[in-house]
Amino acid sequence: MKTKTQFAFFDEGSKKEIRRAILKAVCIPGYQVPFASREMPIARGWGTGGLQITLSIIGKSDVLKVIDQGADESVNAVSIKKLVHSTTGVELVERTQDATIIQSRHRIPEVPLTKEQILVLQVPEPEPLRKVEAREFMTKILHSENDYSGAWLMLFEQIMKYGRTATGADHPVYVNNRYVMAPSPIPRFDNPKMHQSEALILLGAGREKKIYAIPPFTDVESLAFDDYPFTVESFEGKHCHLCGATDVFLDELADNQTGESLFQCNDTSYCMDRLNAVEKVEVEGSYV
């Protein structure tokens, strides 16, 4: 006998517990609220935190978009979409503008989010101080005492070693001038999108059992020194080889034949949208 799965996979008790954690997370921006991370049909560390948030907040009328490193069609995104769809039946989309809930791994979409949307980010390591302090009870004390010298020291050591802060992704941020937070491994390019965002941002770490949030219109400041200001990845003089976009986050690819570097939009749906728009104009122009 095959029993029907509960709507959104979880039993109502699990949803309530996660929902309460999300509410507290919204009330204390940047603070990691512990929650009882559930066993999921995908392995911990593969986006279970984000998935649990998505499943707890999603309703029948929601429209879901899932991205993995900017791509709508990579394995992680596709399996999460399949799971949510098979247990809820919600509509799945790729266009950022059409979605009400956007679950993402490691990127914030290029298209600015609106107040009707909720961005759910999957977090592998929510603790920005973990590299300097391995013990959870100690990092909790450091957060409570607003002692972030460890995070500053990490950046300082990078400057000493490399002449600049060398965080590839997950550059720590100050939220609402109180908590230092790991923005999940989004590139530095995306950090400014969190500042005074129109959309609510929820972050979930399933393996580490933490949920945290950035409410809309909240100050999010990337950690930086006066003489070494925060900078985002620069793509000056480069453009997407498909759609020609310039002010977006680009992936560097190598051309197998020539060995030359190619650049391509990391956000696939954004790139596709632009290409479709160009094609539409071409088709309309040629139709006599």
Place this chain on the structure above:
Amino acid sequence: MAIDQVHDLQAVYRELLHSMSRPGSISFIQETVERAGHNLPCYDATFICAMTLLDAEVTFHILSKNNQDLIEKISEYTLASYAPASEADFIIILREDTEAEIIDCMEQCKIGNLIDPQKSSTWIIESTPLSNERGRLLSGPGIKTTSTLKASFTEALWQTRNECTKEYPLGIDMIFTDEKAQLVCVPRTTKIEMTEVD
């Protein structure tokens, strides 16, 4: 018609989440409330909020005395247990509660500690009809510049609330409900101007 424990409560939760992340913005849960049809000594919106958030893992407190019936109903529906004000995770304030009683309760409720600021009480407060026309000026995370909120809280009550939240991240988070099935939230991060705006 009874409410749908899965879909109706999800819809209410989303309204709560919307209001909590945008302090001062009013949400409507009219549709769910109409379906509820409970004959209780509290607003339907209050009861629905309790249904949405409470379960066996948390405790609640109802300030007004002589409300054994409501306590039993909430316990039976949600499996949450009743606790004194100093221990309760959720505190429910009804229209009949007086200013002095509420202040007294606010002074002893849980506001969390610096290690675990989330271990604080969430208040569900019944108010006169909520509106954004005139009232207190709110600012803080979730609010672009400022927003105004008119609720039945008096000057003294807001002052006590501000006392509770002055040592951020400690504090209480509040959900106001009214008879028109409206919701509005004031989390601990919200700054409240003490003078009313006309």
